[in-house]
Amino acid sequence: MPDLLIELFSEEIPARMQKRAADDLKKLVTDGLVEAGLTYAGAAALSTPRRLTLAIEGLLATSPDTHEERKGPKVGAPDKAIEGFLRGAGLTRDQLEERDTPKGPVYFALIEKKGRPAAEIIAEVLEAAIRSFPWPKAMRWGAGSLRWVRPLHSILCILSDETGASVVPLDIDGIKAGDTTEGHRFMAPGRFAVTGFADYETKLKAARVILSPEERADHIWAEAQNAAFAQGLEIVEDKGLLAEVAGLVEWPVVLMGDIAEEFIPLPPEVLQTSMREHQKFFSVKNPKSGLIEKFVTVANRETADHGATILAGNQKVLSARLADAKFFWENDLRVAEAGAGAWLDSLANVTFHNKLGTQGERIERIAQLARAIAPSLDADPELAEQAARWAKADLSSEMVYEFPELQGLMGKYYAAPAGHPVEVANAAVEHYSPLGPSDDVPSAPVSVAVALADKLDTLTGFWAIDEKPTGSKDPFALRRAALGVIRLVLDNDLRLALDQLFDAQLLRHEIALDDDGAVRNALLRDLDNEIADHGVFGAAIRTVLDHFDGDLSKHLEKVKDSLPDTSRDLLGFFHDRLKVYLRDKGVRHDVIDACLAMPGNDDLSLLVKRAEALTAFLSTDDGENLLQGVKRSSNILAQAEEKDGVEYSYGADVKFAEADEEKALFAALDTAEAAIKPAMEAEDFAAAMQAMANLRAPIDAFFEAVQINTDNQVVRRNRLNLLSRIRMICAGVADLSRIEG
């Protein structure tokens, strides 16, 4: 069985696209071949900066013959129907067969297809693959209309077996398939012919091209480590960079160079970022000092001077870059040491969002909120406010302007020079966390206060201007922000009434959105005083707004009515995110619903505690049976209430109890109530649910022995009121009616 070798040779393919492209080529070609009946034993896709290669082993030499039988119209059907059938089958009328069926004679088409030679199929499949290739961005060149990632120069496409190799005839917009390729652009120019994959790979290596990206990456990593190890140093691991660099060279040559003395004291992250982003250098660390002292660059060739010229050039470029970084660092330190006023001033002129004002205004709001939250986290409110004001300062620094990925981290470095304590420094870097679902959650109280305030301000802001995420559109990463808040609250076991925080921050936004400046300032002052006196608050917002009765602008008049709805809507968004988060942790959605229906559902820690207890409770035999008993009593009650047109609630009296089981249930409910109330007050859900579980036996026995609907109306009413006690007691723990099953 023959082997197939395909190489698409082009100008330099962006490193980040190579792997995906090689995989796409493999998928498109092998799928096409298999669909045409050409199966194969194995396939491998490889890439270098200038080529995508696909090697397929053990391909069928021809596709198998096929035999198909198609049922057509009845004999005597209108000509049009028969002609249509013939067109579809590719036959003429005399080739059809008439067969008797229970419904009368019917035409049948017997379609025999001879297998086709592999070369013919490959040519079609490869052309289709090239013309429909899913490059992230493709281009045209010259006067042609073919699209490829960069100009495509040649196609190698050969089928080979024991008898030799033959070119698969193919011509795409003037590019004819052949059996030749090129080696390294500079070290081995010129074309050569190959006879199969092994020959191709060997000849390429002789022509200074390592075909496999993994082999190039392994080679780079091993050489870099050897070079570093020989001097008692170590390479800072960077898998992304390694893959990228392996995609920039066909013949990797590792060179290690020095970082000039004057740059070594720069923060290691700055050196690393500058070298990686601008030069694609690896950082080499001295394990003893922890400092980055050298760099590794990967050249694409060997030279007579063993890379001396290349290394000198790279070193020079690096020095120029690091001179910039050092310049930024020193300028920034000067600004920081002067108190960083210049940065904060300039943030007042930077737009955060055209409706939500400047970064300066945003920082002010975050600072207020951080201060308000602090007491519930055991954080010093002064420090929290100070940290919030500092947290975004580095956005104005020159270093962050140059390297946006260093935001937060530079704030941490510049905090001490600006006279801030270590808590403030740490908050600068930690307040952005958690970014992703696997990102660490900060635990330092000041950091947590700023992290929460930052995210809550963003969420309430976009809710206030009604730019919420829809479907897959979430341009401001609000889902991520909400999940961040959830994780900050749960991981730190925080007790926060989110509802009140939403209200307060929404109002700050609404006041800022109001056009009337005088009213705004007076309101802001009042709001701050109110928060200082009473903490954050919910209904008090109306009180504040009521102070301004008659003076309120139209905007704020409207807000007075709409704000509670907006706040509730945002809480609903949090609940949705929480459901997703808890579902991933194995909590059933109906359990969450049963807990969400309870009061205090803006306290996420409480909510989760309740859900966890309920999950545990439902997994016990008592829990499951109690649930049935409670449901049964609820159903009977609901039916009776509907029939009688009244609501049964209080008034069950043991003196009307007849059966022993009935009396026992009275006693059990008294016991349970006495136990549940203090347990709930102590938020000891496990104890409350245990007390509820103890009701299982008396309830079961009650239903076993007692008929609710008796002729004696007094007894009947008493029993229905008794059932309502069950409903009420259980409803204080969770809304069990939402539990399925």
Added chain:
Amino acid sequence: MANSDTRPKSFQEIILRLQNYWAEQGCAVLQPYDMEVGAGTFHPATTLRSLGSQPWAAAYVQPSRRPTDGRYGENPNRLQHYYQYQVLIKPSPPNLQELYLGSLEAIGIDMDLHDIRFVEDDWESPTLGAWGLGWEVWCDGMEVSQFTYFQQVGGYDCHPVSGELTYGLERLAMYILGVDHVMDMPFNDPGAPIPLSYGDVFKQTEEEYARWNFDVANTDVLLKQFEEAEAECKAILDQAHVDPKTGKRIVMAHPAYDQCIKASHLFNLLDARGVISVTERQAYIGRVRALAKLCADAFVQTRAGGWTDGDAA
């Protein structure tokens, strides 16, 4: 082939060698456009000529101005006025990469000792409504050129596609000549009777323009001029295609484009004066792009832009 004896000695020698090299490759060696532009791409020999079906091959030096990059001549690499060398060939020849590498050899880069790399860099000019795919070319880790296959200009698909090469001349020359500060670079032959450095030629002007760009330029006047250029550009293009005086069909794409270039430079000056906010910025860029688009619309109505009498219907 290149060795220390054939190394260029001055900034101008590098320019002259590029001029000779691209002349040998058959390019028309044009002169700089006589207006202030931000980059060589703005020269109508690139922007407009990359449109339409007519073949084209041109090379030229273009003085370029980026007011925000001014550093009073003190930064070793940054200048508010600098030179770009620009090559545009349409359709892009299949051996454009080789031709380009030949130009590096011509200016004294020894291909056997250096590491030349083509690193992905897609080019986009929001002000010109243009984009293309290509690379930045690295020599030993330093970016020495931009290499772009134009895909769209002024909102039009480029067909055929032009290949564009842009060399940042000061940086490239500093590298070849081994100079660390641009102002120290020999402008003419250091052995000439009157040797001049880059600083002798440009240090004073960098200072003067930096002061004017950052602190003195009258922003009210600049704003007014911007509005005027915008209005004039539109007014020119509103004229009938047939000139009532001569009776000839004369579409005034180039005079209109001059006004577009003016508006673009005025925007850059306003930007350097710091009077354009982040939100306004996008709006200004959009206004310049709209002009560029109108000029492209007009150019494809001219002979150079591929219009023929047969299109008249």
